[in-house]
Amino acid sequence: MIVDVKSAVVGYDDRPVLRGVDLSVEPGEAVALLGANGSGKSTLVRAALGLVPLSAGTAALFGVPVARFRQWRRIGYVPQRLGAGGGVPATVAEVVAAGRLAHRRIPWPAGAKDRRIVAEALEAVGLADRAGDAVGTLSGGQQQRVLIARALATRPDLLVMDEPTAGVDAANQELFATLLADRLAHGCGVLLVAHELGPVASLIHRCVVLSHGEVARDVTAAEARATRDPAGDHPHDPAHHHDMWSAALWRSSPTASCSRPWPER
Numbered sequence: 001m002i003v004d005v006k007s008a009v010v011g012y013d014d015r016p017v018l019r020g021v022d023l024s025v026e027p028g029e030a031v032a033l034l035g036a037n038g039s040g041k042s043t044l045v046r047a048a049l050g051l052v053p054l055s056a057g058t059a060a061l062f063g064v065p066v067a068r069f070r071q072w073r074r075i076g077y078v079p080q081r082l083g084a085g086g087g088v089p090a091t092v093a094e095v096v097a098a099g100r101l102a103h104r105r106i107p108w109p110a111g112a113k114d115r116r117i118v119a120e121a122l123e124a125v126g127l128a129d130r131a132g133d134a135v136g137t138l139s140g141g142q143q144q145r146v147l148i149a150r151a152l153a154t155r156p157d158l159l160v161m162d163e164p165t166a167g168v169d170a171a172n173q174e175l176f177a178t179l180l181a182d183r184l185a186h187g188c189g190v191l192l193v194a195h196e197l198g199p200v201a202s203l204i205h206r207c208v209v210l211s212h213g214e215v216a217r218d219v220t221a222a223e224a225r226a227t228r229d230p231a232g233d234h235p236h237d238p239a240h241h242h243d244m245w246s247a248a249l250w251r252s253s254p255t256a257s258c259s260r261p262w263p264e265r
């Protein structure tokens, strides 16, 4: 198991945000984490990575309790946006090279292998020609692709992505889906926070829907599609109420089917 969160309880200032949540990701599995704004998705991702303390429950990465986990090079993380530090005049290539830092002994300069992997990652997201530009001069969608390239440059065994394709155009979302399929085929686990899955929908094996800090659904993508209820027969069902799982799976990809069906558990 790559990600293994059990009965996680997290609160901010004594206000419960996660109330006994389970989450797992296995090698080669893509899990979509869905839910309304404020339902606890980012908090759950942070708890899974050991970035916020649990007041109850457990979290382990690659079988190691997060408090003792040290192999950060195995994890590629795509935050929601480039974030603070926008004033730092880093080039596109420098930002992507940060994904390689865990692989070498700072402050030794990047080796030929690092430079090659950075170049490949930039090529993969279609930004090779912008490598020397200041990242702040790129558009929002292009900056998001830089973050994707940075996560890919870590050659991760787990990719954790918080709305990675927000603001990314359709053609580049297709490209992103291709990159993701490649990582999955290499056994990488994927945890994807999303409101709309777009072209990635067909790669998702399992959907976990959070509602008010609890898991409202944890189903295979096939089950999610099969039990979709466009007529809204379950108006009191919080998952339906928030229009998350079926909308995310269907709105963008009505004919999608699971390309690599995940075995039922």
Ligand SMILES: Nc1ncnc2c1ncn2[C@@H]1O[C@H](COP(=O)(O)OP(=O)(O)OP(=O)(O)O)[C@@H](O)[C@H]1O
Binding pocket: 012, 013, 017, 035, 036, 037, 038, 039, 040, 041, 042, 043, 044
């Ligand atoms: N650092 C923090 N301190 C206090 N409260 C927080 C903190 N981070 C998140 N929260 C609260 O926890 C709840 C869940 O937030 P979280 O960011 O996990 O939701 P989310 O599902 O990721 O939302 P979104 O879809 O808007 O990204 C919200 O009510 C939020 O206000």
